[in-house]
Amino acid sequence: MGLPKPTAERLSQLARLLEQRGGKNAPLSSAEIEQLTGWPSHTVRKDISLLGIPPEASTTLGYAPALLARAIRERLGFAEKAHPCCVVGLGRLGSAFLDYEGFGDGPFTLVAGFDSNVNRLEILKADFPLYPTFKMKDVIGRLGIEFAVLCVPPAQAQAACDRLVECGIVGVVNFTPVILSVPHGIEVENVSIIDALGTLVARLAARSNQ
Amino acid sequence: MGLPKPTAERLSQLARLLEQRGGKNAPLSSAEIEQLTGWPSHTVRKDISLLGIPPEASTTLGYAPALLARAIRERLGFAEKAHPCCVVGLGRLGSAFLDYEGFGDGPFTLVAGFDSNVNRLEILKADFPLYPTFKMKDVIGRLGIEFAVLCVPPAQAQAACDRLVECGIVGVVNFTPVILSVPHGIEVENVSIIDALGTLVARLAARSNQ
DNA sequence: AGTTGTGAAGGTATTCACAGCG
DNA sequence: CGCTGTGAATACCTTCACAACT
Numbered sequence: 001m002g003l004p005k006p007t008a009e010r011l012s013q014l015a016r017l018l019e020q021r022g023g024k025n026a027p028l029s030s031a032e033i034e035q036l037t038g039w040p041s042h043t044v045r046k047d048i049s050l051l052g053i054p055p056e057a058s059t060t061l062g063y064a065p066a067l068l069a070r071a072i073r074e075r076l077g078f079a080e081k082a083h084p085c086c087v088v089g090l091g092r093l094g095s096a097f098l099d100y101e102g103f104g105d106g107p108f109t110l111v112a113g114f115d116s117n118v119n120r121l122e123i124l125k126a127d128f129p130l131y132p133t134f135k136m137k138d139v140i141g142r143l144g145i146e147f148a149v150l151c152v153p154p155a156q157a158q159a160a161c162d163r164l165v166e167c168g169i170v171g172v173v174n175f176t177p178v179i180l181s182v183p184h185g186i187e188v189e190n191v192s193i194i195d196a197l198g199t200l201v202a203r204l205a206a207r208s209n210q
Numbered sequence: 211m212g213l214p215k216p217t218a219e220r221l222s223q224l225a226r227l228l229e230q231r232g233g234k235n236a237p238l239s240s241a242e243i244e245q246l247t248g249w250p251s252h253t254v255r256k257d258i259s260l261l262g263i264p265p266e267a268s269t270t271l272g273y274a275p276a277l278l279a280r281a282i283r284e285r286l287g288f289a290e291k292a293h294p295c296c297v298v299g300l301g302r303l304g305s306a307f308l309d310y311e312g313f314g315d316g317p318f319t320l321v322a323g324f325d326s327n328v329n330r331l332e333i334l335k336a337d338f339p340l341y342p343t344f345k346m347k348d349v350i351g352r353l354g355i356e357f358a359v360l361c362v363p364p365a366q367a368q369a370a371c372d373r374l375v376e377c378g379i380v381g382v383v384n385f386t387p388v389i390l391s392v393p394h395g396i397e398v399e400n401v402s403i404i405d406a407l408g409t410l411v412a413r414l415a416a417r418s419n420q
Numbered sequence: 421a422g423t424t425g426t427g428a429a430g431g432t433a434t435t436c437a438c439a440g441c442g
Numbered sequence: 443c444g445c446t447g448t449g450a451a452t453a454c455c456t457t458c459a460c461a462a463c464t
Contacts (some may be wrong), residue, residue, distance in 0.1 A: 002415065002416050003415070003416055003430095004411060004416065004432070004433060005412075005416040005433095006432095006433065006434090007416075007433080008412035008413065008415055008416040009409055009412050009413070010243060011412070012254055012408040012411065012412040013389055013400075013408065014404065015408075016387070016389060016404065016405070016408065017389040020387075020388065022215065029444090029445070029446090030445080030446075031445090035391065036391050036459095037389065037391070038390065038391075038392070038394070040433060040435075042434080042436075042437095043433090043434065043435080043447060045376075045447065045448090046433090046434075046435085046447085046448080048446085048447085049446085049447050049448060058445085058446060058447085059439075059442080059445085059446090060442045060443095060444070060445050060446075061442095061444085061445070062445075062446085063446090068276060075415075076411055076412055076415045077262055077411060077414070077415040078411060083407070083411070085407065092305075092306040092309075093303075093306040093310075094305045094352065095302075096302040096306050097301075100303075100403070101364075102364060102386070102387040102402065102403065102404055103404065106404060107411075108404065108407045122235070124424085147407055147410060149403060151319065154311075154312060170414065171407075171410035171411075171413075171414065172411065173403060173406040173407060176312070177230075177312040178230065179223060179226060179227040179230065179246065179247060181245065181246050181247070181248070182248070184248070184420065187406075187410050187414060188411050189406040189409050189410050190223075190243065190403045191402075191403070191406045192310055192312065192401075193307065193310070193359060193383060193401070194226065194313065194316060194318065195226070196222065196383040196399040196401045197293070197318045197357055197383060197399075198222040198223065198225075198226060199222060199399050200295070200357060200381035200383065200397050201222065201286055201287060201288055201317075201381075201398050202215075202218035202219045202221070202222040202286055203211070203218065203219070203397050204287070204380065204381065204397060205212065205218055205285075205286045205287040206212050206215040206217075206218040208213065214454070214455065215455095216454095216455070216456090217455085237423095239422090239424090240423080240424075241423090244437065250456085250457075252456080252457060252458070252459095253455095253456065253457080255423095255424065255426090256425085256426080256456075256457085258424085258425090259424085259425055260428065268423085268424060268425090269423080269424090269464080270422070270423050270424075270463070270464040271422080271423070272423070272424085275425090340444095345459090412437065
């Protein structure tokens, strides 16, 4: 059986938080997690309970970070090897990811970049190969790429997204401010600065609930 | 009374979608909005109903885009004039926002940038002034900046965030992969590529609900 | 006919409260 | 004791079904 969506999202972040703490392998209590994340401790415990962790991962002092993180990753279906991803659109924003260090040893890696401007492909340097857009279908299929990071100009966003879906991409991280339409079954995560600011205002407004 | 948080977030996106359609002022039905966004039409209608729109904004053919968008913006507490925002950390990612066009005539504008590297400040060009970090308190107070876009390297993220909170910032758009701890009352929207990919996997995993 | 608008029903997630365990 | 783990209670959001309107 699957986890509730909000639970899955919290756990995914929790795993990252645990991994970020690096050395610190001292047990971490639900109360401390509340401190760090703002999620109430009972929500944290419930989430972990739904996860169904092995008994060694929790002691009378709290949770064992490394074991808990691994349990989460497994349960959420993160592959053993990294998930291959690609960047689409290598303008200022897209090219900022070519040497992005945030991936570390996490479960994702960039394995390809695409841009329709061939000149640009020649100028840019990256640790992975860059391709002209017309090779998209071929490359995505061959490398088994699952996710795309969309950084094209707004006017091309929907078209590029449609194309990615055709190529078999299953999830899109959308850095453009365009609201994308996708077929059922494809996940989009909006990550545009505009969206994020809008969400902040919306949440601050929702506060008036009391 | 306030709106439910999910409703507020959907409406915020809907407003953007309506504004993006620019010229098209033909009425838009809840069924068409479902097409574009994937939200079921009854959810759309319920959201709009909770919003409490003026009667002119809906006809027997659908909603009047411009009027609806304005009603949403007002209800969500978007100011008449733009909300002032700042970018903190002007590396590859942060500096990509210096000439970002996505803001258009929307409700947000960047009015300041900060970086601790003074050399970098001299090299970069922007439509708004850039400052060394030590002027943060002064500038944020003087310009009434409400939101910050955090693009510093991971190792400095929490410290920079703490500082922003001290300066009176009320919301942070977090482009770093670090999970930030903030005091109650401050909103953080995580917008890092890592987070977004994690969320995608989490959501795809949650599907196994059937 | 085709649309919105909304009370009522249903489903999901959060919160509570306490049992259970080291 | 202080912590986790979890059924039960609550609150919240979504979905339904149909009335009202043009």
